[in-house]
Amino acid sequence: MHEQLHNRLREARLRRNLTQAELATLADVSRKTINTVENGVFIPSTVLALRLARALGASVEELFQLPQ
């Protein structure tokens, strides 16, 4: 997990029974983007965070949080 940004993308995706490829299709991004965001390798841009949130029917804050 990236030290500057915590994310619950994997949990949100699994709650909806989606694979990385299915979420990638819904959000119109590549599978490696989903993978790197979930693993904290890549910090998503604002646009990407909004697209992921919309694809999952969640708010950005549900998916991404600053560390306490």
Added chain:
Amino acid sequence: MGYSKDPVEIADRQSRKRAILLGLCGIAFLVVQALATRPHQGESALWTFTAALYLLLLATGGGLLTRTKIRALMNDDVTRENHRTAVAAGFWAAMLTALGFYWVPGADQHSAREAIRIVVTLGVVASLLAFSYLELRAHRNA
């Protein structure tokens, strides 16, 4: 084995292939240039062509004949970030090589063309290898 026609799957496969191919190109270029310590006139024109081709591949991401949708998926946010990092790695490799070459004893025995060949080679190879590594890392466990 049948391949999926889903754009995400196609982009995934092509992106992996590109990462492996560019990594192999980087290694091959380094080996060939290391063996050709003093290129003849004809060979030196060939290495400049090869280096320019790799720079073009790095700049465009290749796949110019690929469908727009697939190409957009292959060159999305993560790849653009990896590309920036790889180009920066190439820049620093070229700068450090140039600085190091200046101080190497006997470096003034080499021609300017030879020095340029070494600097360009290491800059291009560093970029290719960095891009390949970062892309394959992004694909890991995907």
